[in-house]
Amino acid sequence: MISSIRGFNDILSEETILWQHIEECARNVFKTYGFSEIRIPILERTELFSRSIGNTTDIVEKEMYTFLDRNNESLTLRPEGTASVVRAYIEHKLYNSPTAKFYYLGPMFRYERPQKGRYRQFYQIGAEVFGIDEPRVDAETLDMLLFLFNELKLDNVKLEINSLGCKECRPLYKQKLKIFLSNKKEELCENCQRRIDANPLRVIDCKSQKCIEITKDAPSILDSICGNCKTHFDDVKKYLALFDRKYSINPRMVRGLDYYTRTTFEITSNKLGAQNAVAAGGRYDGLVKELGGHDTSGFGFAIGMERLALLLKEAGGIIEPEPxxxxxxxxxxxxxxxxxxxxxxxxxxxxxxxxxxxxxxxxxxxxxxxxxxxxxxxxxxxxxxxxxxxxxxxxxxxxxxxxxxxxxxxxxxxxxxxxx
RNA sequence: GUGGGCGUAGCUCAACGGUUAGAGCAUCGGACUGUGGCUCCGAGGGCUGGGGGUUCAAAUCCCCUCGCUCACCCCA
Structure with missing residues (x-):
């Protein structure tokens, strides 16, 4: 018997009925917020991902399906969608449109050990907004995402937000944190001792009780970001209130992709096991320029399809079969x-x-x-x-x-x- | 890449080292040739994940390997 390969699953009818329901809801919600669908390729030049996600991230360093095609060109199965949408935005000069709002859905690929809610081929529904760096965009896009969850009758999820600052103020914070951590190095867990240099922000997100204790009075990023970033973050909070959305602030929340700036967020559930984020995203103001476009801001998110389906099943959201x-x-x-x-x-x-x-x-x-x-x-x-x-x-x-x-x-x- | 748990029929699971590896559910057929659900009867379905070893004898013990799963790492 030939079996499917590890982490690549067949989605059978019981599941596809639910998936179609999710997709239909998402399309309807996104449409009312002025988003249109973009279909991006599954394969891209490797460089696109290494430049956007960041050369030193785990995704690029060890999780990409990368190979040489018959032309000896290095290609990669997309590990996420944002990079491709940004590339398409630049390539088709879509910055001339007054509303550059896109959504996409489809499979992504990462070579990781499968576990609950994590697979090597997994599906995301994502959305991106370009060209407006107003804080209202952040709040409005979050409102859209939460509205989708409302439409799917999914409560019991929570929104956490944070600001990672910009390319001016984040390095300063990183430095400050590094110094703080270096002084306590011996007390940190093994992982975190290694993380001090590789990714100091991760240390304050560590689950080890030891590290939580030690980092209790570590400098907070929200106290360290610059005036502009602070104003932006305050305004995001203000607009979220106007959209009547509840959230909590988590200054310890870290994102794994290098391109994020200012607002980042996660929507989490305690029903998902260790992989507790059902959706996540944030602002990426430098990315379009980094990939060769104008200095254009961006904000986006991705929803994990399998995780969302898991939550809906957990909540007992059974789809009635048609007569x-x-x-x-x-x-x-x-x-x-x-x-x-x-x-x-x-x-x-x-x-x-x-x-x-x-x-x-x-x-x-x-x-x-x-x-x-x-x-x-x-x-x-x-x-x-x-x-x-x-x-x-x-x-x-x-x-x-x-x-x-x-x-x-x-x-x-x-x-x-x-x-x- | 690292660690834990688990691999027996399509599914859920039994079987002290000792007959031909069983049961429930599911499938198919019959009781019932123009009427489903309930009941009863019967049938098919297994290289016990794979390989090697110990033994008179292995689903059971040992080793290796593969797969699944959860967790670490990381992330949607």
């Missing part, structure tokens, strides 16, 4: 007429299935039952002789003969079609 009509034809003549009816029903928008007559009526009824059919239609010689068909309600067990002519119209009044 089905099951046709049973008895005998050759009846089968011919049943096929005609089957086609007519489908073309009228009903979900219709038909049994196989050599199975016998009893077994066909069983199949109808197992499929969860709402209505069974039975056509035999008796019915055929009178141009009628037996209509059985599978819930109540009641049945009646009705005229074949006008059947589809009649069924519509029974209200068994999907509610629009």
């Amino acid at each position: 089905t009509i099951f046709l049973i034809g008895i005998g050759e003549k009846a089968e011919i007429e049943a096929i005609r009816i089957l086609k007519e029903l489908r073309e009228s928008g009903f979900i219709a299935e038909m049994g196989y007559q050599n199975k016998g009526i009893k077994n066909q009824m069983k199949i109808a039952d197992k499929l969860g059919a709402r209505i069974a239609l039975i056509l035999g010689d008796d019915e055929l002789a009178n141009n009628e068909i037996t209509l059985k309600d599978m819930k109540t067990g009641e049945q009646d003969r009705v005229k074949i002519e006008g059947l589809a119209t009649g069924l519509k009044t029974l209200n068994i079609k999907k509610q629009a």
